[in-house]
Amino acid sequence: MFVKIALTMIYVAITLYLGYRGWKETTVAKDYLIAGRSMGGFVMALSYGATFISTSAIIGFGGAAALFGFSLLWLTFLNIFVGIFLAFVFFGSRVRRMGLALDAHTFPELLGRRYQSRFLQGFSGLVIFFFLPIYAGAVLIALARLVEVYLGINYHVALLGCSFLVAAYVLTGGIKAVMYTDAFQGCVMFVVMAVFLVSTYYMCGGFIEAHQTLTDMVQYYPETLKKGGMIGWTQGAAFGTPLWLTIYTTIVLGVGIGVLAQPQLAVRFMTIKSEAQLNRGVIYGGIFILCMTGVAFVVGALTNVVFFKEYGFVEKVVDGVTKKIPQISVVVAGGNIDKIIPMYIEKMFPDWFSTLFLLAMFAAAMSTLSAQYHAGGTSFGRDVYEKFLRGKGDTLLMTRIGVAATIVLTALWGLALPESIVALATAFFFGLCSSSFLPVFVLGIYWRGVTWAGACASMVSGFTISSLYALFIHQKEAVAIGLCKKMFGVDTLVSTYAPMSTIWKLQFVDQNVIALPISFLIAIVVSLMTTKIDERHLDRCWKNF
Amino acid sequence: MWLGMxxxxxxxxxxxxxxxxxxxxxxxxxxxxxxGKPINTADAVDWDREERELDKGR
Known part of the structure; x- marks a missing residue:
């Protein structure tokens, strides 16, 4: 226990010191909002990666990989290729350059100035301010549960304590404090995950041996998953089946593409000091993400091998018949996939590594949470109050009040939301951001022809379709929220159709697959039919390209 | 199959x-x-003032 508390104190002390450094270097609103556009590639890339990867990406999705196997690696590939390479090279550079040309300090402000629209800045600011705290609340729940288990502190005390700790440096030091602490937290995560991967392959008897053993274990693959369309951990899913749709649309497309329009990530591109630093960031970002989700998914799948090697079969009497139950991960965890990675750590690793792993999970949650507080706060203070409502007051003060409001809202969501909501809230927010912001964002930095009307129509329709789809059609959200059941007496509006029909399968298709193409199409069609933006303004937007 | 998959x-x-x-x-x-292309620092615009004028125009 002494080692545990000592390591935690060292971790908190370093975090608070870096927060203090951020505060010392923050004197004007530009420092607080976009770090004075002075960040280097290493800090920016690690901050981007650590913000991107929360506890649910490692524990939640790692547990999911214990069920779905290596097919989740498609998400890792998209995370690296789309979330890092395309995002940095094709979006990051243009966001930085247009941000400089328009003197934009937030993601909504970039959109607002690009389209000369207070409405777009206000609407996107409101969406971020009201919906980001739900996602942040889910991250806070995961963090508080970790502290409760790890240090034996009461859950509610842990929840409020974590809120205050992160609030202390976000409120005072702004994005500089957030990014400095993110970079440190990213380093902790990187080292721990690297050790995690090597240890697991060692326990499995080697690289090829590990995969081959998992391949040979296909006979023990859960029957319920086989009925849904899965074949095995190293065999993937049968094309077009409900589980294939779940994996490839919700998990891979929803999260893999959704990252591009995350306001708390996009703002990172405005903080970088030069193009060369951004290019260097691609190196650190690519390796970091491979070491995060790549390791979590590979280790998650291989926990089946380690558990089976350790425990083999357990005899159980089922309906009067003695059966040999293979001890694969989901069985060992009692059916709760969120417990697979924690149980694997607890049962297979020494105490010192358990402590380090939990610190890495603190780091993952805190780095994501701090960015959410900052993005929510700047949206309220700068975009909604100062720009949309034309409120008076000092920008720095108003933004800090916005951050405080976001922290309170997040804590309230943290207290109100059920614990099972973590992965769901993450996917919901990613989907909402994609369909609301992505078309307006992409077309805004690449197409001079997109108009104010096209952008407004796209953002509002994307937001509306995505929300309605999640409430009434997509099974995961619709069942959890329960509004469809209350209004129409059915889980989803398509679940009454003939099983395996195309319409019935829509309940397994992520809202992004439907809402995103529609909002893109609306932006293009409306733009072709409405008045163009003044060429003089477009020249100024494009002057750094 | 390769890599043991x-x-x-x-x-x-x-x-x-x-x-x-x-x-x-x-x-x-x-x-x-x-x-990449050098950043154009000429023709700096006071965006806050411009936004206020746009509001008046509407």
Whole structure:
């Protein structure tokens, strides 16, 4: 226990010191909002990666990989290729350059100035301010549960304590404090995950041996998953089946593409000091993400091998018949996939590594949470109050009040939301951001022809379709929220159709697959039919390209 | 099947993840010092003032 508390104190002390450094270097609103556009590639890339990867990406999705196997690696590939390479090279550079040309300090402000629209800045600011705290609340729940288990502190005390700790440096030091602490937290995560991967392959008897053993274990693959369309951990899913749709649309497309329009990530591109630093960031970002989700998914799948090697079969009497139950991960965890990675750590690793792993999970949650507080706060203070409502007051003060409001809202969501909501809230927010912001964002930095009307129509329709789809059609959200059941007496509006029909399968298709193409199409069609933006303004937007 | 996987798809995606990270590394090294087009600092606009004027115009 002494080692545990000592390591935690060292971790908190370093975090608070870096927060203090951020505060010392923050004197004007530009420092607080976009770090004075002075960040280097290493800090920016690690901050981007650590913000991107929360506890649910490692524990939640790692547990999911214990069920779905290596097919989740498609998400890792998209995370690296789309979330890092395309995002940095094709979006990051243009966001930085247009941000400089328009003197934009937030993601909504970039959109607002690009389209000369207070409405777009206000609407996107409101969406971020009201919906980001739900996602942040889910991250806070995961963090508080970790502290409760790890240090034996009461859950509610842990929840409020974590809120205050992160609030202390976000409120005072702004994005500089957030990014400095993110970079440190990213380093902790990187080292721990690297050790995690090597240890697991060692326990499995080697690289090829590990995969081959998992391949040979296909006979023990859960029957319920086989009925849904899965074949095995190293065999993937049968094309077009409900589980294939779940994996490839919700998990891979929803999260893999959704990252591009995350306001708390996009703002990172405005903080970088030069193009060369951004290019260097691609190196650190690519390796970091491979070491995060790549390791979590590979280790998650291989926990089946380690558990089976350790425990083999357990005899159980089922309906009067003695059966040999293979001890694969989901069985060992009692059916709760969120417990697979924690149980694997607890049962297979020494105490010192358990402590380090939990610190890495603190780091993952805190780095994501701090960015959410900052993005929510700047949206309220700068975009909604100062720009949309034309409120008076000092920008720095108003933004800090916005951050405080976001922290309170997040804590309230943290207290109100059920614990099972973590992965769901993450996917919901990613989907909402994609369909609301992505078309307006992409077309805004690449197409001079997109108009104010096209952008407004796209953002509002994307937001509306995505929300309605999640409430009434997509099974995961619709069942959890329960509004469809209350209004129409059915889980989803398509679940009454003939099983395996195309319409019935829509309940397994992520809202992004439907809402995103529609909002893109609306932006293009409306733009072709409405008045163009003044060429003089477009020249100024494009002057750094 | 290769890499001990049960399907070619899983072996391909495993290798693709590593290649994607290597691709990012190669890109970063190749463009380590590249600054692209210089930033145009001329014709700076007072955007706050411009926004207020736009509001009045509407």
């Amino acid at each position: 049960g399907s070619n798809e899983m072996a391909v995606v495993y290798v693709l993840c590593i290649l994607a990270a290597l691709w990012c590394t190669a890109y970063g090294v190749f463009f380590w010092k590249s600054e």
